[in-house]
Amino acid sequence: MSNVISKEVACPNCNEIFSVHVYTSINATNDPQFREDLLSEKLLKWKCENCSYEGRFTYPLLYNDMKRRFMVYLIPQIERFQLEDRSLEDEYRNLKGITKRITPDFNSFKEKVFIFESGLDDMAVELSKLAVSETVAKKHNLPKVEEGYLSMYNRETNTMGFTFFVGESHEPYVQSARLEVYARSVQIVNAVGQNDKKLSGFIKIDREWAENTLFRYKREENK
Ligand SMILES: [Zn+2]
Numbered sequence: 001m002s003n004v005i006s007k008e009v010a011c012p013n014c015n016e017i018f019s020v021h022v023y024t025s026i027n028a029t030n031d032p033q034f035r036e037d038l039l040s041e042k043l044l045k046w047k048c049e050n051c052s053y054e055g056r057f058t059y060p061l062l063y064n065d066m067k068r069r070f071m072v073y074l075i076p077q078i079e080r081f082q083l084e085d086r087s088l089e090d091e092y093r094n095l096k097g098i099t100k101r102i103t104p105d106f107n108s109f110k111e112k113v114f115i116f117e118s119g120l121d122d123m124a125v126e127l128s129k130l131a132v133s134e135t136v137a138k139k140h141n142l143p144k145v146e147e148g149y150l151s152m153y154n155r156e157t158n159t160m161g162f163t164f165f166v167g168e169s170h171e172p173y174v175q176s177a178r179l180e181v182y183a184r185s186v187q188i189v190n191a192v193g194q195n196d197k198k199l200s201g202f203i204k205i206d207r208e209w210a211e212n213t214l215f216r217y218k219r220e221e222n223k
Pocket of ligand 1: 011016048050052053
């Protein structure tokens with residue numbers, strides 16, 4: 001079930017107080033229209049009835065795709081790596097083998113949905129992205145390029161593409177790579193990422209995780 005609540009919002013522009021619908025959970029399997037409206041960001045926006053000011057919600061939102069067996073919990077600015085939510089675990093304990101992630105912002109949330117809908121492993125995607133970001137940084141003569149998202153995946157042409165935001169101006173730059181990079185990343189996950197796969201609760205798989213995992217992998221290799 002998707003869950004919607006009513007909330008009072010004070011417009012930061014004209015101070016008018018009015019009531020809006022806030023979605024706290026989305027069930028993508030039963031309510032595909034909500035999936036559409038969320039990914040297009042329609043569900044996250046509100047408009048003041050008085051002055052037409054447009055605002056954006058920053059509430060935690062749980063996304064559940066039962067068919068593809070993944071859940072993504074968008075919790076704005078969350079910093080922790082792991083979140084164990086007793087009531088959620090109890091509610092969904094009959095569903096074994098579900099991939100559960102937390103993300104701190106909408107872009108990474110959207111990327112997770114794209115990754116899992118494409119049937120990919122997000123750990124391997126993060127490692128691939130880290131490798132490809134080094135190529136992009138070199139091309140732009142930068143020490144590193146940190147922000148980027150998987151934006152294309154095509155098995156037939158054997159390519160995947162990442163959109164990076166480069167430099168101080170955050171210019172979008174698309175870099176494609178062959179799927180061998182991903183296959184290599186899957187090997188790394190198989191070698192050193194298995195414990196993370198067994199963790200309970202929701203976990204954050206991001207660039208920081210990829211850097212730590214790669215470090216562990218290299219250390220193991222040099223033993
Ligand atoms: Zn207003």
